[in-house]
Amino acid sequence: MAEPTYSVLPRGVGKDDFLAAVKKFKKLLGEQNVLLQEEQLAPYMKIMMPKPEEEFAPSAALTATTVEQIQGVVKICNEHKIPIWTISTGNNFGYGSAAPHHRGQVILDLKKMNKIIEVDPELCTALVEPGVTYLQLVEYIREKGYKLWVDPPAPSAIVGPVGNTLDRGVGYTPYAEHFMFQCGMEVVLANGEVLRTGMGGVKGSNTWQVFKWGYGPYLDGLFTQSNFGIVTKMGLWLMPEPEVYKPFAIKYRNDKDIVDLVELFRPLSISGIIPNGVVFVGTLYEASATVRRSDYTMEKGPTPKAIIQRIRDEHNIGAWTAYGALYGTREQVDVNWKIVTDLVKRSGKGEIVTEEQAGDDPAFKYRADLMRGNMTMTEFGLYNWRGGGGSMWFAPVSQARGSETLKQVELATRILNEHGLDYVGEFIVTQRAMHHIIDVLYDRTDEEEMKRAYACFGKLIDEFEKHGYGVYRVNNAFMDRVAETYGPVQRNINRILKRALDPNGIFAPGKSGIDIG
Structure with missing residues (x-):
């Protein structure tokens, strides 16, 4: 060679x-x-x-x-x-x-380590290697005829459950909080030893994928968003296929409706009536499935409000569109559907859309596929909104309160617009917490816009930190900055753990702002 x-x-x-x-x-x-x-x-x-x-x-x-x-x-x-x-x-x-x-x-x-080691159709568990993709797992389950669902994140087919779970990613079915539904890891440590967490350390155990805790300190979390070991196998829980699945959307026409929406749906999320995360999608995020910015303007800078309103009017897109789903027996779904629809009617706002009414609407189909664990790549339509291949996810977390929404949207929009960029975002209510997912889209082929995007992302972190919002996940360029927002004590604890587990600092230096110092 x-x-x-x-x-x-x-x-x-x-x-x-x-x-x-x-x-x-x-x-x-x-x-x-x-x-x-x-x-x-x-x-x-x-x-x-x-x-x-x-x-x-x-x-x-x-x-x-x-x-x-x-x-x-x-x-x-x-x-x-x-x-x-x-x-x-x-x-x-x-x-x-x-x-x-x-x-x-x-x-x-580790993409070549792609064995599906086991799927148990009765206990609804799986054990996989790091290179296994969601598509591979779904095809395996279908081939075996198992009545099980997986929970993929938005760009589902080409990503895998191990990598996504270790970065504490989320999905859209009732099993959306991926780390919560993970059970048991095999980890190669920096000294070469192989650790099996939870029940995996018991010789002859058959409970590695069914009981998370084992005995003593719970260790699995140490290997998420960290650089303390290399995970080579991971167990996960799969969702039994429900008898009935009923996705729905509710369109709202006013920007300020988002405040009431969270208050309306949070109790339904906490009580389990709507068992998956309720997603509130902003106009431009929703439009990206079918619309390109260049269809309306070639001007640089933020998209004018008048054009955003035109997009709403011409494509029948709400200021906010709420997506959720019901799962269970026919009797359960019928009862819960009445609860949902009665609440929406009493609120006096919102247009309910069912799967039958949506027809071939690509935005509804995309969300319905996500909430049933189907493979979809529609999320990548976001990258075509502005073009140029630049994208950074800004993901602060807050309490699931309506009062948290408008001030975040206004703060983010002001910062993005100051830097010539658009607010493209959604909220996801998962019981008591709310993820605010903003895709900072820009043109990587434009050097000046690259600089603006970098400055914009840094200011988003700074300003949201001032309001007490922590980011739960971030790209490599800003890992150290986000780690700072969680305070010196946490950073020092991470450094102590790093030195103990990886004294030579060979595993992913800088990951999540963690190094031996």
């Missing part, structure tokens, strides 16, 4: 040490699984963040297929102080994709 035409050294690692490690990686994994060429590394640098790709260039990428190989990689990395950034499918769009936290880290790509 020709000498690499593209090479970046890890921080603090000399060329000789790096090449010695590469030689050992090749012996362990085979030359075809040690990627050094520029064209081989290019897919790991495709980012949607407003920074140059070169700042996230890996020095190499490794593909492993067994736990033993991962243990071997870890041993080599400790010997040569090589930092590795582990990915499963590498499709974490809007939060950093496959790129490492910073330039020079070696990518450890």
Whole structure:
């Protein structure tokens, strides 16, 4: 093989040490699984963040297929102080994709570890490797004829349950809080040992995927949004297919209706009448399924209010559209549907739309698919709204109160508009908490707009922090900044854990703002 035409050294690692490690990686994994060429590394640098790709260039990428190989990689990395950034499918769009936290880290790509080890149709559990995608799991379940649903996030088909759960992602069925429905992990630690959490440490146990806690401190959470170990297997709970599934939408015409909406639906969420998260979708987020900004204006800057109103009028899109679903037996769904419709009628506002009434409306179909766990890629329509390949998810969390909504929308809109960008957002009420999901969309081909987008995202973090809002998930470029918002004590605890579990700092330095210091 020709000498690499593209090479970046890890921080603090000399060329000789790096090449010695590469030689050992090749012996362990085979030359075809040690990627050094520029064209081989290019897919790991495709980012949607407003920074140059070169700042996230890996020095190499490794593909492993067994736990033993991962243990071997870890041993080599400790010997040569090589930092590795582990990915499963590498499709974490809007939060950093496959790129490492910073330039020079070696990518450890686990997409070839894609075995579905077990699915139990009676206990409704699964045990999978990191490279398994939601689509693969769904197709396996269908092939077996099991009456089970998975809960994928929005860009469902190409992402996997392990990576999404470890980043504490969410979905749209009643099993939406993915970490809550995770049960048992296998983890390779920095010293090469293999930990099985929960009941997995008991020899001969058959309860690894059914009882989360085991004995002693609960450890699974340590390996989410962290860099304390490499998860090589994960258990998850699957949802039994309900007898009846009834998705619905309710369109609201006034921007200020969002306040009353949260107050109306929160009790239904807390009581379990609507068992999945209720999503309140703003106009431009809803429009992205069918509309492009260029259809209405080619002017730079934020989209004028008059054009947003035209989009509403011409496409019958609400200022806010609420989406939810009912699940269960026919009797359960009929009773709960009457509760929902009676409440909406008494409120005196809102146009209820059922699946039958929606017909072939692509926006409704997209949401209905999400809430039943179907595979869909419609979410990527968001990236066509403005064009140019730039996207960062800004995701603050608040109490599920109507009073939290308008002030957040107005604050976010003001900051986005100041930087020439649009508010494209939605709220998701999950019982007592509310996620505010804003897609900061911009043109990566426009250097000046890139700078504005970076400044905009930083100001969103700053201003929302001043109001007491914490971001629950963020892209690589802003991990350190978000970690600061959670205070010095939490950062110090994370540093102490990092030093204890990974004293050489080889696992994903900088992930979630965590390093050995």
